[in-house]
Structure formats: structure tokens, C-alpha cells
Amino acid sequence: MLLSLTFSYSNDKIGKEYGGIGRRGRWDDLNRLELTPGEHIDHITIYEGYRNITNRWREGKLTYVIVGIYFKTDHNQEILYGSTNGIQKKESPKNYFLAYAQGKCGGHIDSLRFTWYKYCLKNSTIIEENNL
Amino acid sequence: MKRGDPFGGPGGEELWDDAEIATLTFNDTITSVTASQSFDLAGLFRNKFIENKYSIFR
Numbered sequence: 001m002l003l004s005l006t007f008s009y010s011n012d013k014i015g016k017e018y019g020g021i022g023r024r025g026r027w028d029d030l031n032r033l034e035l036t037p038g039e040h041i042d043h044i045t046i047y048e049g050y051r052n053i054t055n056r057w058r059e060g061k062l063t064y065v066i067v068g069i070y071f072k073t074d075h076n077q078e079i080l081y082g083s084t085n086g087i088q089k090k091e092s093p094k095n096y097f098l099a100y101a102q103g104k105c106g107g108h109i110d111s112l113r114f115t116w117y118k119y120c121l122k123n124s125t126i127i128e129e130n131n132l
Numbered sequence: 133m134k135r136g137d138p139f140g141g142p143g144g145e146e147l148w149d150d151a152e153i154a155t156l157t158f159n160d161t162i163t164s165v166t167a168s169q170s171f172d173l174a175g176l177f178r179n180k181f182i183e184n185k186y187s188i189f190r
Contacts, residue, residue: 001172011160033165041162046139051174064141067172071165079165083172091136098162099133100153103140111140117133117158 001051002068002082002109007101033071033079040097043072044114049086053108066109095119 035041047068068082074097096116103112 001170001174003168003170006166007162008164008166009156009160010163011156035161035163041165048140063143065143066140069167081167082169085172089139091139093134093136096134100156100162102153103138104143106143109140110143111138113138114136115133116136 002066004105005069005081005101005109005112009100033073033077035073035077036075039073039075039077041071042074042097043070043092044090044098045070046089046091046112047082047084047086048089051108063108063110066112069109069112 046066047070048064048066050062050064051067053063053065066082067086068080068084070078070080072078091114093116096118099115099117101112101114104110
């Protein structure tokens with residue numbers, strides 16, 4: 001079960017840990033996916049489902065959260081955090097790589113949204129396009 | 133730039149900090165991802181229950 005998630009960026013300005021339980025005493029703080037220079041995440045699979053978790057907005061009810069997440073890079077590194085016991089959804093836009101993640105969290109990771117940049121082979125730089 | 137649809141549910145109070153995201157430029161990339169996790173006992177039981185439930189009708 002995914003408890004908390006941290007993204008670190010090359011500008012060193014951010015890198016907070018999101019999610020609640022992880023900060024209060026995780027019993028299993030596992031792997032770290034380290035990207036090499038020029039390596040990018042180009043595939044994400046999310047596992048989501050209902051869990052009976054403690055929260056303030058739906059007391060005593062099941063809450064729909066992200067229970068697991070899988071990342072794969074363009075250098076074929078891959079890692080799975082949390083559980084695969086949930087509804088599987090993939091995001092892997094062709095010719096794009098993960099730029100950053102945003103989301104909401106309480107006791108667990110409640111939602112996530114990803115923003116992708118397009119590979120630009122011509123100048124080996126990243127170009128911005130309008131939202132697709 | 134391509135923005136995907138949100139995953140997960142409507143809950144949660146603490147937002148990913150947009151102000152921090154705003155500090156990123158197009159040259160800034162993700163360098164690492166770390167997570168904490170626990171054993172998903174509830175998920176295992178839930179799946180087991182669903183398997184057993186549907187196995188009745190097989």
C-alpha cells in the first residue's frame with residue numbers, strides 16, 4: 001500500500017514528502033528510483049481502489065485512494081511502489097516524458113496528476129506545446 | 133506540454149504545492165522518486181473476497 005511519495009527535481013528547490021502515514025512512522029521505507037543524467041520517466045501505471053483508511057472528510061467510510069504506482073524510464077529502469085490490488089490505469093504518452101506531478105493527499109495519496117514534456121530530438125532540448 | 137487526467141479519488145486536503153512547481157523550468161527534470169509503503173492487507177482480503185464471491189457462480 002502506497003503511503004507517501006517524494007519527487008526530487010534537478011533545481012533542488014523542491015522535494016517534499018507527500019502523504020500522511022509515511023511521515024508518522026513508516027515500517028517499510030523502501031526503494032529510491034534514481035535517474036541518471038538524461039534519463040526520464042516515460043511510463044506510469046497507477047493502481048487505485050477503496051480502502052478503509054482514517055481521514056477527516058469521510059469518517060467510517062471507504063476512501064478511494066492510490067494504492068500503488070509503477071514507474072518505468074527510457075533507460076529501462078522500473079520500480080513499483082505499494083500494492084497492485086486495485087484498478088490499473090496507465091499513462092504513457094508517446095514521445096513525452098514526465099515533467100512533474102501534482103496531487104492531493106491526506107492520510108494517503110488521494111489523487112495524482114502528471115504533466116509531460118515532449119522529447120525534441122532536433123536540438124536535444126525540450127519544447128513546450130499547448131495543452132493537447 | 134501535456135497534462136494528464138487526474139488519477140485517484142476526490143479526497144485529500146493537502147495540495148501539492150503549486151508555488152513550488154512554478155519554480156521549475158523546462159530544463160529542470162525529475163532526478164529521483166522515493167516512496168514509503170506498507171503491506172496491503174486490506175487489498176489482499178478484498179481481492180480474495182471478490183474471487184470467492186464470483187467463484188460461487190462458476
